[in-house]
Amino acid sequence: AQSVAQPEDQVNVAEGNPLTVKCTYSVSGNPYLFWYVQYPNRGLQFLLKYITGDNLVKGSYGFEAEFNKSQTSFHLKKPSALVSDSALYFCAVRDHSGAGSYQLTFGKGTKLSVIP
Amino acid sequence: EPEVTQTPSHQVTQMGQEVILRCVPISNHLYFYWYRQILGQKVEFLVSFYNNEISEKSEIFDDQFSVERPDGSNFTLKIRSTKLEDSAMYFCASTIRGDAYNSPLHFGNGTRLTVT
Numbered sequence: 001a002q003s004v005a006q007p008e009d010q011v012n013v014a015e016g017n018p019l020t021v022k023c024t025y026s027v028s029g030n031p032y033l034f035w036y037v038q039y040p041n042r043g044l045q046f047l048l049k050y051i052t053g054d055n056l057v058k059g060s061y062g063f064e065a066e067f068n069k070s071q072t073s074f075h076l077k078k079p080s081a082l083v084s085d086s087a088l089y090f091c092a093v094r095d096h097s098g099a100g101s102y103q104l105t106f107g108k109g110t111k112l113s114v115i116p
Numbered sequence: 117e118p119e120v121t122q123t124p125s126h127q128v129t130q131m132g133q134e135v136i137l138r139c140v141p142i143s144n145h146l147y148f149y150w151y152r153q154i155l156g157q158k159v160e161f162l163v164s165f166y167n168n169e170i171s172e173k174s175e176i177f178d179d180q181f182s183v184e185r186p187d188g189s190n191f192t193l194k195i196r197s198t199k200l201e202d203s204a205m206y207f208c209a210s211t212i213r214g215d216a217y218n219s220p221l222h223f224g225n226g227t228r229l230t231v232t
Contacts (some may be wrong), residue, residue, distance in 0.1 A: 043207055
């Protein structure tokens with residue numbers, strides 16, 4: 001079974017400061033990892049993904065994430081936070097083991113608040 | 117940019133009634149999904165659909181639920197005999213043809229279902 005943990009329900013950061021939203025995962029095979037963002041009353045929007053290759057993945061709106069296989073982590077980062085980054089962030093994983101699952105398993109989400 | 121559209125945005129129904137949630141996926145996408153998000157909880161996979169049949173479903177997706185692609189554009193989720201615990205935000209999603217394992221999901225804005 002695959003699972004995702006986002007240990008922080010909420011992260012507060014001052015505008016202009018770097019931000020990190022944490023994610024760890026568990027899969028039986030190799031993971032496909034994703035970050036999505038959800039603004040109020042909207043659907044989830046894709047930010048970035050890790051499939052293979054370079055462990056540092058760059059995505060939309062200046063976000064990036066680093067895949068760390070030994071720590072089974074995929075933390076989301078941004079060098080300088082904007083107030084407009086305030087939203088709910090979801091980490092997700094899909095198992096690449098060949099089990100044929102289309103299921104994307106999400107974490108419970110982390111609410112990011114960027115303080116002006 | 118093409119979008120996944122969902123209707124209605126909010127549906128209120130009485131316990132025991134049947135509801136149909138509607139989705140129009142992106143036109144060149146072939147893989148379709150329903151997810152739900154109970155208020156304050158994580159996004160949960162319900163079902164995936166490809167080539168006019170269910171490809172995978174979760175434990176949540178019991179006989180109370182069904183999906184259908186009645187024509188070339190709509191993708192529906194039917195919930196028979198709704199229960200209070202069915203109250204949630206229901207998200208439709210689709211992915212582009214090809215490798216659905218690493219293609220990001222494109223989500224609609226969701227239908228908020230309230231069962232009273």
